[in-house]
Amino acid sequence: SLTIKAKRGGEVVFSNGTDVDSSLIKPIKDESVLSRIPAEIADKCVQIDISSLNTDNKIFTIGNEYSFKNDYVFAPVYLNGRRQKMSVWPNSGYIDADGSVEPGASVVQIGWNINRIDEIKDGGGSIEYSQTELNSWENSGSSFVTGYLSNDYWGEVIPIKSIDKTTQKINLERYSTYGLSANARWRIANAPEAIDLPGEYYIDPIKKIIYLYPDKTLSSADKITLMGSDKTIINIDNAKNITFEGITFDKTYGTALRLSNSSNVKITNCVFENIGDCAVEINSCDTTTVNNCKFINNENVPVRIKKCGDVAILKDAEINITGNVFYNSGLQNYNRLIDIDENNCGINISGNTISGTDSGVIFNQGTNVSIDHNEIYNAARNSFDCGVIETGRMFTIYDNTIENNYIHDFGGNDTSTGRAAVNGVFLDDMVSGQIVRYNIIVPNNKNKTAGIKIGGGSDNTVQYNTVVNSCNGLIVERRLSGNEDDSVFSNQIWTRIRSDVDYSVAPWISQHPGVSKIISRITDEKTYRAKDNKVTDNVSYNCGSDKIDDNPKNYGVINEFTDITDYTESIFCSTDNQDFRLKSEFVKRYSLPEVLSDLNDINSIGSSTEIDTGSSFDINYPYSNSGNIDKDNCWLSWQGADFADVYEVVIATDSALNNTIMRETTTDNCIKIEGLESGKTYYWTVYAKNMSRKNASTWACANGTYCFTLK
Numbered sequence: 001s002l003t004i005k006a007k008r009g010g011e012v013v014f015s016n017g018t019d020v021d022s023s024l025i026k027p028i029k030d031e032s033v034l035s036r037i038p039a040e041i042a043d044k045c046v047q048i049d050i051s052s053l054n055t056d057n058k059i060f061t062i063g064n065e066y067s068f069k070n071d072y073v074f075a076p077v078y079l080n081g082r083r084q085k086m087s088v089w090p091n092s093g094y095i096d097a098d099g100s101v102e103p104g105a106s107v108v109q110i111g112w113n114i115n116r117i118d119e120i121k122d123g124g125g126s127i128e129y130s131q132t133e134l135n136s137w138e139n140s141g142s143s144f145v146t147g148y149l150s151n152d153y154w155g156e157v158i159p160i161k162s163i164d165k166t167t168q169k170i171n172l173e174r175y176s177t178y179g180l181s182a183n184a185r186w187r188i189a190n191a192p193e194a195i196d197l198p199g200e201y202y203i204d205p206i207k208k209i210i211y212l213y214p215d216k217t218l219s220s221a222d223k224i225t226l227m228g229s230d231k232t233i234i235n236i237d238n239a240k241n242i243t244f245e246g247i248t249f250d251k252t253y254g255t256a257l258r259l260s261n262s263s264n265v266k267i268t269n270c271v272f273e274n275i276g277d278c279a280v281e282i283n284s285c286d287t288t289t290v291n292n293c294k295f296i297n298n299e300n301v302p303v304r305i306k307k308c309g310d311v312a313i314l315k316d317a318e319i320n321i322t323g324n325v326f327y328n329s330g331l332q333n334y335n336r337l338i339d340i341d342e343n344n345c346g347i348n349i350s351g352n353t354i355s356g357t358d359s360g361v362i363f364n365q366g367t368n369v370s371i372d373h374n375e376i377y378n379a380a381r382n383s384f385d386c387g388v389i390e391t392g393r394m395f396t397i398y399d400n401t402i403e404n405n406y407i408h409d410f411g412g413n414d415t416s417t418g419r420a421a422v423n424g425v426f427l428d429d430m431v432s433g434q435i436v437r438y439n440i441i442v443p444n445n446k447n448k449t450a451g452i453k454i455g456g457g458s459d460n461t462v463q464y465n466t467v468v469n470s471c472n473g474l475i476v477e478r479r480l481s482g483n484e485d486d487s488v489f490s491n492q493i494w495t496r497i498r499s500d501v502d503y504s505v506a507p508w509i510s511q512h513p514g515v516s517k518i519i520s521r522i523t524d525e526k527t528y529r530a531k532d533n534k535v536t537d538n539v540s541y542n543c544g545s546d547k548i549d550d551n552p553k554n555y556g557v558i559n560e561f562t563d564i565t566d567y568t569e570s571i572f573c574s575t576d577n578q579d580f581r582l583k584s585e586f587v588k589r590y591s592l593p594e595v596l597s598d599l600n601d602i603n604s605i606g607s608s609t610e611i612d613t614g615s616s617f618d619i620n621y622p623y624s625n626s627g628n629i630d631k632d633n634c635w636l637s638w639q640g641a642d643f644a645d646v647y648e649v650v651i652a653t654d655s656a657l658n659n660t661i662m663r664e665t666t667t668d669n670c671i672k673i674e675g676l677e678s679g680k681t682y683y684w685t686v687y688a689k690n691m692s693r694k695n696a697s698t699w700a701c702a703n704g705t706y707c708f709t710l711k
Contacts, residue, residue, distance in 0.1 A: 001241035017078070017251030017274075018228030024049050025224065033204075033211060036138060036192040041213055045195065048077075048224065051208035055228045076274070076299070077201050078225040078251070079214055082639060083274065083297055083331075087194035087202050091635060092668045094147050094185035094382065096416050100128035103179035104172060106150070124161055124172035125180040135165045137193045142205050145170060147186040150178035152384035152419055155335060155359070160188070183418050185382075197637040197670055198620045215620055215639050227276055230254040240264045250274050255281050263287045273297055278304045279329075286317045290324060292609045296642065298329035303338045309345030311367050312500055314507045316346020325609045327643055328356035335383075336363040342394055342496075349374065353607040353692055355645055356667075360386040360426075365393060367512075369400045375606030377409045377691055378645045381667055384412070384419040384448060387426025391434055392455065395493050395519070396503065398433030398512040404596070406605045408442040408578070409645075409691055411449040421475060423453040424467070430479060430493045430528070432457040433514045438596050440580045442468040446544065450475045451561075454533060454552070459514050462535040465561075466595045468580055473540035473561040478549040481530040488528040531555040537593035539582070541565050541572075562593060573598050578693040606694050613690045613697045617641035624706040631678050631710045636686075637670035638701060644688035648698075651676075651684045655705060681709045 006012040028034055028047045037045060077084045104125025110116040127145065139162050146157045159173040170188075172180075188194060192202045192211060199215035216222070230253035236242060243266040249256035253276035259265055265288045272279035272295045279295050279302040282288055286308060295302040309317030321338065330337045337357055340347055344366030354361050355378040362371055371389055379388045388407050391400055402425055411422040424441035427434050436452060443449040451467030454460055456479025467473040480488055488494050501508065503516045522528055530552035540546075540561035548558055564571060564582075571586045573579040584597040596602075617639040622629050636649060649671055651662040661682075664671055676682060685705045689698045 001243070003243040003245060004247060005243075005245035006247070011248070012246070013248040013250055014233045014256075015250040016227070016229040016231060016233060016253065017225045018053050018055055020048055020050065020053070020224040020226065022220065024052075025218070028211060033192060037195055037211070041196065044217075045211060045213045046218065048210040048212060049208070050210060050226065053226070053228065055226055076227055077210060077212060078227075078274065079216070080222055081225075082215065084199045084201055084212060084215060086190050087192070087200040088146075089188045089191060089194035091197060091670050092666070092672065094187050094414075095129075095131070097127055097180070097182060097184040097186060099182040101180040101182060101184055102126045103176075103181075105175040106179035107175065107177045108179065120175040122173075123175045124158065125176065126169045126171045127180065127184065127186060128167075128169050130168065134163060135168070137163060137191060139163055142203065143188055143191040145172060145186050146189050147184065148383065149184045149186060150176050150181050152183070152185075153335065153360070153386040154178065155383070157189075183416075185414070197635060199637070199639070199669075216618065225251065227251045227253050227274065230276065232256070232258050234258070236260065236262050236265065238262060242266070243268070244270055246270065248273065249279065252276060255279075257281070259283065259285050259288060261285065265289075266291070268292055270294075271296065272302065275302070276300060278302070280304075281306070282319060283307055285319065288318075289320045289322065291320070291322050292607070293324045294609065294611070295324065295326045295329050297327070297331065299332045300330065301336060301339050302326055302329045305338075305340045305344055305347060305366070307341070307343040308347065309368075311343060311345045311498070314345060314368065314511055316368055317344065318346055319344070320348045320350070321352065322348065323351045323607045323609055324353075325607050325611055326352065326354040327611070330357040330359050335359050336361065336390075338362045340364045340366040340369060342366065342397070344369070351604075351607055353609070353694070355379070355692065358382040360388055360390050362389045364389075364391040364400065365397060367397045367400070369397075370403075372401065372403045372405065373605050375406045375693060377407065378667065379410045380412070380422040381410075382412050382414070384414075384422055387423045387428065387453070389424070390426040390428055392426070392428025392431040393493060394496060395430065395432055396497055396501075396515050397431065398459070398514045399435060400433075401435045401437070402439065403435070403437045404605060405439045406442075406693065407439065409444050411443050411445040411447060413447055415447060419448055421448050421450040421453060421472065423450045423475070424470075425452045426455065427453065427457050427460055428455045430456045430458075430530075431460075432518055433459045433512070434461070436460070436462045436465065438464045438600075440466045440468075440596055441470070442580055443470045445469070446471045451540070451543070453477070454530075454535075456480055456530050456552070458518055458529075458531045458533060460533045462533075463537045464593055464595045465538045466541075466580060466582070467538070467543055467561060468541045470540070470543045472545070472547055473543040474535065474538070474546040474548065476533070476535070476548045476552050476558055478530060478551040480528045481551045481555075484527055486526045488522055494522070529555050533558055535559055537595075538562065539564050539593055539595055564592065573602075578696070602693075606692065608694075611643050611695055613643045613695055614699045615642040615644075616702045617644075617688060618703045619684070619686050619701050619706055622706070622708040625708075627709040628711040629708045631676060634673045634676060634710065635670055636673060636684060638686045640669045641688040641699075643690050643695070645691040646689050648687045648689060649673075649684060650687070651682050653680070653682065655683050655707065657683060657685065657705065676710055678710050681707055683707045
């Protein structure tokens with residue numbers, strides 16, 4: 001066996017980061033660049049010539065090579081370890097296309113056939129814009145549109161070909177996955193014109209120069225670092241009995257730790273920070289544990305699990321992802337943080353604390369998968385039609401369990417119409433035979449949220465769940481079950497059934513008999529009906545009405561959640577401490593369903609791995625005592641704080657903040673303030689907040705209170 005760890009009292013850091021020598025950091029002198037940066041901040045910006053550094057050329061590529069998905073992880077810049085942000089416009093949120101798009105070519109048009117990609121590679125669509133400020137922008141050839149361009153759950157990055165100021169259209173260089181949608185939400189990234197707040201930068205891919213507006217005034221003691229290489233830091237192949245303990249993996253454009261064809265690997269008490277692609281990839285392995293690790297500020301998928309175990313013979317891989325903390329990851333990936341593909345069997349995701357992503361969190365298509373005792377929150381902040389925990393798109397992954405999770409504070413604030421719900425648990429695309437029990441789901445958001453959604457599947461069990469403060473407690477959809485014909489046989493959920501597995505014989509028929517049953521039923525009836533779902537013994541509090549389609553209701557036992565909103569007693573253990581277990585005395589008194597109560601241990605949910613809240617951060621714009629701030633374009637910004645989930649901005653008319661006139665909360669480290677009066681001076685500060693049940697805390701910015709005056 002082999003154990004890799006630091007000597008006692010030491011620290012080991014594996015990093016592909018590249019430090020920038022101070023001689024390469026200079027004031028901007030190029031007038032062609034200065035003319036594109038707001039004049040009031042130009043003298044605070046610097047240029048960094050990185051053409052001579054050992055960096056991977058991919059950081060200069062806007063958009064990846066042609067593939068099924070237009071995604072791209074640009075290489076961030078770090079100042080004293082803090083991630084700076086590529087310039088985006090607008091600074092926060094997205095712009096609704098409102099139907100003003102030309103769809104362009106899509107991967108769907110070629111049937112997802114990678115060999116036909118040349119047919120569509122130059123078929124970019126276009127987006128109309130009405131914002132006049134874009135008419136003063138130049139065509140840089142290095143900017144791109146990013147956002148939810150096709151579907152609300154599917155983020156993409158597509159290079160901009162040109163901005164046509166006559167037609168007011170943004171023309172894109174290449175195809176999208178599904179074709180640009182009329183409901184697309186978009187923004188522009190990597191444009192010098194978009195640099196307006198501290199901490200933003202623009203990369204010129206031709207000159208290989210970074211133009212940075214640092215989030216603090218630079219001194220000789222400051223250090224700027226780039227994510228320099230896309231090489232995998234450690235690659236383990238065909239090995240066994242290896243332990244990584246207490247190691248830090250940092251700043252690689254590629255994968256930090258890749259395990260292939262290996263067994264008995266333990267990764268414990270490690271830190272994966274600032275990773276560009278995947279922090280831990282587990283491919284064709286068994287008996288592997290990732291335990292008590294921290295995944296912080298990662299750009300893409302922190303954990304990807306592929307081809308582990310043997311689905312055909314139901315041989316469990318025994319992959320355990322347990323007791324970890326995931327924070328502020330998936331920064332440039334819009335779809336998931338833990339990815340389990342359909343070729344996995346025997347995966348356990350348990351006891352983790354996961355927060356801080358625009359997307360859903362766990363996406364499962366594997367067999368014999370258990371997702372339990374996780375605390376997941378501050379998720380799906382900008383995506384829709386997704387699940388915080390989502391399993392789907394396969395008929396044949398019966399008896400996966402989603403149990404004893406606490407899922408809270410999720411969903412966004414985009415109120416535009418035509419967007420599907422963000423769900424605490426989402427059984428998507430006719431997935432069947434799933435077991436969802438004993439979860440507590442508290443979105444604290446009634447804007448297009450649901451506790452649990454069954455997306456047309458059969459044989460699912462939803463029992464003993466508690467849903468609080470949600471738009472809907474339950475959604476059950478008919479989907480294909482409304483078609484009384486043989487269209488199921490051309491649907492992907494049918495065509496993806498594995499031909500190499502006989503579900504009618506052991507071990508499948510003994511362990512998961514429901515799979516053979518549903519296949520036989522559909523074959524005999526030559527249609528699909530969402531049959532035999534069992535939804536009973538769940539409760540809801542302060543939720544809108546459940547939405548249940550008639551078709552699945554007619555073929556199963558689907559009961560609306562028991563509404564306990566009108567109980568006058570304090571029926572929960574302690575809402576102030578995020579303890580939404582019911583008091584057992586009331587469960588007994590009112591004959592309520594046996595959901596989680598004070599008879600169950602709430603402390604078994606979430607990770608016990610210690611985190612360091614209270615990290616120092618400064619407010620940085622407008623500068624203190626600034627005058628002539630535009631009332632109609634008043635942005636406040638501050639440095640990000642580790643393990644802060646939200647920030648509370650306090651604005652007052654006095655320096656002691658006694659006469660507070662505004663409190664705003666945001667997950668970003670900037671906010672646009674409206675409703676203030678011209679000619680007045682305002683004082684402001686920011687508080688960082690961690691929202692987890694175990695580590696909830698609030699701390700103030702380090703530099704106190706700033707003031708500014710509106711012109």
